[in-house]
Ligand code: CP
């Protein structure tokens with residue numbers, strides 16, 4: 001497919017999960033993100049969304065997602081509206097489908113951060129403008145697009161790479177499995193017993209990997225996952241919405257901290273990734289998070305550029 005064909009395929013699409021995109025489409029978005037980053041850094045304006053509006057619905061907290069989408073829309077010449085659930089009629093019982101239909105009459109795109117993944121699917125089914133998933137209990141595709149961009153930027157390619165994810169079998173684990181499987185990056189996930197990833201998402205990733213040749217596996221042994229990894233990734237032990245399990249999770253995840261003892265099994269020049277926010281002393285030791293292998297703030301910055309590529313292409 002030519003870049004023009006990819007561009008026209010992406011226009012008007014929803015961005016709900018990475019599995020809905022081909023390797024070519026994700027590479028197109030990453031290339032565009034790198035170009036927009038370069039332009040932004042030299043002060044070249046790119047008002048591709050002049051006069052357009054993005055509605056941003058937040059049912060969970062956010063620092064990076066909110067600020068990067070709002071700033072991104074501004075840099076593209078458009079405008080973003082922050083809508084917290086408590087301030088929307090949705091918080092008082094208006095249906096998701098009515099909300100989607102009404103917002104579609106005003107705005108050019110809707111970003112939503114919410115709980116069940118079904119909510120973003122229902123919003124998309126009833127919206128005439130693109131829906132962007134800003135995190136659900138199952139997926140965090142915007143984060144992993146930015147992470148894939150960071151891998152290209154830091155290492156030059158996806159070839160012969162292994163990513164090890166250590167921690168909870170959560171939304172980040174799911175999106176990393178699928179994103180790596182599509183791009184051809186080997187992905188090993190190490191989780192404690194009873195905190196495994198969803199079986200259907202592991203199966204989906206393994207299916208995608210058949211085409212790319214990526215090796216996808218899950219284990220309960222962090223050392224097995226991290227051995228010879230190029231990228232060591234972790235995330236919080238207690239995701240948003242699971243706060244009532246914090247104490248039992250602290251117990252269950254004790255052996256899954258990314259620290260010097262664990263990373264000695266990774267490749268010497270490994271990179272440390274974390275989607276942030278981080279809890280030093282829990283899922284990662286402070287010396288790793290703040291150490292020379294860590295690229296966490298580059299990942300955070302790349303949210304801005306990757307999402308600008310998504311917004312430009314979809315809207
Ligand atoms: N990584 C991420 O999505 O951060 P926020 O929760 O701050 O948006």
Ligand code: NVA
Nearest residue numbers: 170235239240275276
């Ligand atoms: N797994 C975390 C990611 C936060 C960006 C959560 O869902 O809270």
